[in-house]
Amino acid sequence: MNFFKRAWLNLTAKKGRSILLILVTSAIMLFVLAGLLIRNAADTATNNAKQSVGATVTLSANREAAFKKMRSSTSTSKTSRPKLTTSPVKLSDAAKIAKLNNVASCTATVSTSANATGFDAISTSGSSDSNGGGMKGMGGSTTSSGDIAISGVTSTSATSAFENSSSKITKGRGITTADEGTNNVVIESELAKEDSLKVGDSIKLKATTGTKKTYTLKVVGIYKASSSTSTQQGPGATDPANSVYTSYTFANTVKGAKYKNTADSVTFNVSDPAKVSSVKTAGKALINTSKYSLTTDDSSYQTVKASMANVKSFADKIVWLVAIAGTIILALIVILMIRERRYEIGVLLSLGEARWKIVAQFFTEMVMVLIVSIAIAGAGGKFVGNQLGQQLVSQQTTTATTTSSTSTQQGPGGSGAPGSSGTGSVSAQKQAELDINVSVMDLVELGGFGLAIMFLSIMLASGGILRLQPKKVLID
Amino acid sequence: MLKANDIGYWYDRQENSLFEHVNLEFKSGHSYAIVGQSGSGKTTFLSLLAGLDKPRAGQIELNGEPINQLGLTNYRKSHVAIVFQSYNLFTYMSPLNNLLTAMAVTSSSHKGDKKFAMDMLQTLGITDEQMTKNVQKLSGGQQQRVAIARTMVCDAKLVVADEPTGNLDEENTQYVIEQFQKIAHEQHKCVIIVTHEPDVAAACDYAYRLAKHEFTLEA
Ligand SMILES: Nc1ncnc2c1ncn2[C@@H]1O[C@H](COP(=O)(O)OP(=O)(O)O)[C@@H](O)[C@H]1O
Numbered sequence: 001m002n003f004f005k006r007a008w009l010n011l012t013a014k015k016g017r018s019i020l021l022i023l024v025t026s027a028i029m030l031f032v033l034a035g036l037l038i039r040n041a042a043d044t045a046t047n048n049a050k051q052s053v054g055a056t057v058t059l060s061a062n063r064e065a066a067f068k069k070m071r072s073s074t075s076t077s078k079t080s081r082p083k084l085t086t087s088p089v090k091l092s093d094a095a096k097i098a099k100l101n102n103v104a105s106c107t108a109t110v111s112t113s114a115n116a117t118g119f120d121a122i123s124t125s126g127s128s129d130s131n132g133g134g135m136k137g138m139g140g141s142t143t144s145s146g147d148i149a150i151s152g153v154t155s156t157s158a159t160s161a162f163e164n165s166s167s168k169i170t171k172g173r174g175i176t177t178a179d180e181g182t183n184n185v186v187i188e189s190e191l192a193k194e195d196s197l198k199v200g201d202s203i204k205l206k207a208t209t210g211t212k213k214t215y216t217l218k219v220v221g222i223y224k225a226s227s228s229t230s231t232q233q234g235p236g237a238t239d240p241a242n243s244v245y246t247s248y249t250f251a252n253t254v255k256g257a258k259y260k261n262t263a264d265s266v267t268f269n270v271s272d273p274a275k276v277s278s279v280k281t282a283g284k285a286l287i288n289t290s291k292y293s294l295t296t297d298d299s300s301y302q303t304v305k306a307s308m309a310n311v312k313s314f315a316d317k318i319v320w321l322v323a324i325a326g327t328i329i330l331a332l333i334v335i336l337m338i339r340e341r342r343y344e345i346g347v348l349l350s351l352g353e354a355r356w357k358i359v360a361q362f363f364t365e366m367v368m369v370l371i372v373s374i375a376i377a378g379a380g381g382k383f384v385g386n387q388l389g390q391q392l393v394s395q396q397t398t399t400a401t402t403t404s405s406t407s408t409q410q411g412p413g414g415s416g417a418p419g420s421s422g423t424g425s426v427s428a429q430k431q432a433e434l435d436i437n438v439s440v441m442d443l444v445e446l447g448g449f450g451l452a453i454m455f456l457s458i459m460l461a462s463g464g465i466l467r468l469q470p471k472k473v474l475i476d
Numbered sequence: 477m478l479k480a481n482d483i484g485y486w487y488d489r490q491e492n493s494l495f496e497h498v499n500l501e502f503k504s505g506h507s508y509a510i511v512g513q514s515g516s517g518k519t520t521f522l523s524l525l526a527g528l529d530k531p532r533a534g535q536i537e538l539n540g541e542p543i544n545q546l547g548l549t550n551y552r553k554s555h556v557a558i559v560f561q562s563y564n565l566f567t568y569m570s571p572l573n574n575l576l577t578a579m580a581v582t583s584s585s586h587k588g589d590k591k592f593a594m595d596m597l598q599t600l601g602i603t604d605e606q607m608t609k610n611v612q613k614l615s616g617g618q619q620q621r622v623a624i625a626r627t628m629v630c631d632a633k634l635v636v637a638d639e640p641t642g643n644l645d646e647e648n649t650q651y652v653i654e655q656f657q658k659i660a661h662e663q664h665k666c667v668i669i670v671t672h673e674p675d676v677a678a679a680c681d682y683a684y685r686l687a688k689h690e691f692t693l694e695a
């Protein structure tokens with residue numbers, strides 16, 4: 001193994017050339033490493049997204065079946081007005097589903113409305129006047145909605161509006177499971193300002209249906225809805241500032257006695273987004289599917305997954321492009337080096353050295369250079385990887401969010417409740433950060449790439465050694 | 477020990493052959509000079525004897541065995557040592573490492589014997605200090621001494637040299653001539669030197685002149 005010693009002596013004697021080789025190789029390794037790091041980080045981000053990005057299954061009334069029923073009843077009894085009857089979700093059903101594997105938590109939503117009594121609801125110009133207070137005098141339809149939209153929830157923090165930060169508690173606290181059975185309420189900051197309401201104050205709401213009773217509620221918190229939420233409101237809904245959160249039990253009370261222990265919908269958070277469809281299948285077996293339906297929403301996960309797949313494929317391209325370019329560059333350098341060292345090669349040949357051992361000497365020299373370069377690249381790789389990764393992610397997320405915001409607008413609850421805003425976009429942005437770190441495995445992988453690059457470039461350049469006539473050492 | 481059997485060589489066409497039907501014999505314990513005008517083909521002939529190229533016609537035999545049957549690489553490794561006009565040492569090594577490398581590559585029976593290599597350098601007037609610094613820091617004469625030492629640490633019974641004194645001054649030339657004669661007469665090797673210097677040729681036991689495509693023994 002004399003070629004090891006020759007390689008070492010050569011590298012240490014020709015320091016200038018060795019340093020140049022190390023610099024070039026380090027640059028190549030740095031880019032390969034950056035690509036590998038981004039690719040691995042994208043994998044990790046996708047896995048993390050599985051755990052942290054919410055995927056949900058929602059139990060609600062089967063509207064499709066209800067519509068069908070309505071149409072068939074219309075055809076038989078033409079006298080009566082068509083009526084859409086949907087059954088509220090029974091909490092006992094929900095409890096069964098909540099016990100399934102992979103269901104992390106569940107939150108019930110009950111939407112209703114009531115009229116502000118003793119304080120003013122925010123009125124937006126025009127349309128909103130036809131509702132609420134204005135309607136009373138006209139003695140109109142019994143199904144008219146009040147001017148305050150009530151979202152009965154299990155806890156505010158579990159609603160999508162709070163989860164994706166489009167709504168935030170600014171004073172006091174949100175609704176929690178501890179508020180079940182109480183008349184505690186969380187109101188919007190605009191409404192609080194308009195009526196000078198503070199945490200601890202009381203407001204009165206009059207039910208528009210059922211008993212038409214008046215309830216006194218205690219303000220326990222004030223939230224601020226970002227303006228984007230308001231764009232989600234359907235026509236005929238009240239101003240978003242008139243949306244209040246209470247415990248779902250209060251909302252049921254307002255709706256009437258028969259709504260006790262029910263909800264408009266119950267949303268289950270699934271711990272592993274990949275298990276969403278199996279939860280749905282298992283859940284369907286537990287409910288009456290003609291009355292209720294289970295819908296899934298794993299769009300946030302899909303968004304992150306898609307954006308990370310883009311980042312990954314780009315990183316793959318970087319790795320291959322740099323690897324190919326690096327091989328060519330190094331092959332050219334080695335070709336030049338072999339030309340410059342043809343006398344040395346000639347002497348070795350004249351001493352009877354096997355050609356493959358001369359090739360092996362060059363390969364060993366390059367591997368020694370590679371080892372130093374990998375150490376250098378390892379030190380600088382985190383920095384370059386971070387820069388490149390940030391750039392890539394910000395591009396990818398922008399494109400991904402534009403697509404998601406158009407596709408995932410329907411939310412549970414349906415009405416003008418603030419809980420119905422899109423889910424995908426904001427949380428995707430939150431998750432799509434690449435955590436770039438250089439691990440030993442990364443360096444091993446880089447070493448594999450480096451060895452392959454060195455091997456290929458030496459193979460490409462070794463023609464010069466294999467063809468060199470030993471006689472050239474005598475006659476030039 | 478070495479015989480040229482009816483060999484001929486040409487580069488492009490046979491009509492322009494440098495020499496043809498050459499029959500020469502070289503014996504152990506003797507020194508031979510090959511002289512002739514520049515461009516006559518001396519170096520080419522030497523490259524055939526050294527196993528660096530194959531003759532176009534005829535064959536070279538080592539102790540009765542054709543050298544291409546031995547394999548040229550194997551022949552160079554075990555049987556022949558070469559001294560060049562421009563020394564051709566490993567420029568990135570010390571004299572000592574040059575010798576150790578040559579010993580490791582060839583089939584020397586002294587592989588790895590540092591003391592043996594140092595003694596040999598010493599014999600050729602290379603000081604301990606010079607042995608371990610880069611070989612390029614030595615003068616031309618010193619470098620050629622290292623090159624001669626290199627042939628001595630290898631076990632090759634045949635030593636060929638192409639203008640070994642071409643780059644040397646009078647004093648070093650004289651020294652190198654003496655060394656080659658010692659190699660032939662004291663170590664009983666076969667020494668073949670291509671030269672255009674009369675002094676060098678005169679010191680050898682035999683001198684062949686290559687002229688008009690033929691070798692003739694000079695008096
Ligand atoms: N590779 C080659 N191709 C063609 N002709 C060559 C080549 N090498 C040497 N020659 C020619 O062969 C002749 C002999 O060269 P050489 O053996 O070096 O002569 P000498 O050593 O006697 O000066 C010269 O005329 C030279 O130009």
Ligand SMILES: [Mg+2]
Binds near residue numbers: 518519520
């Ligand atoms: Mg010549």
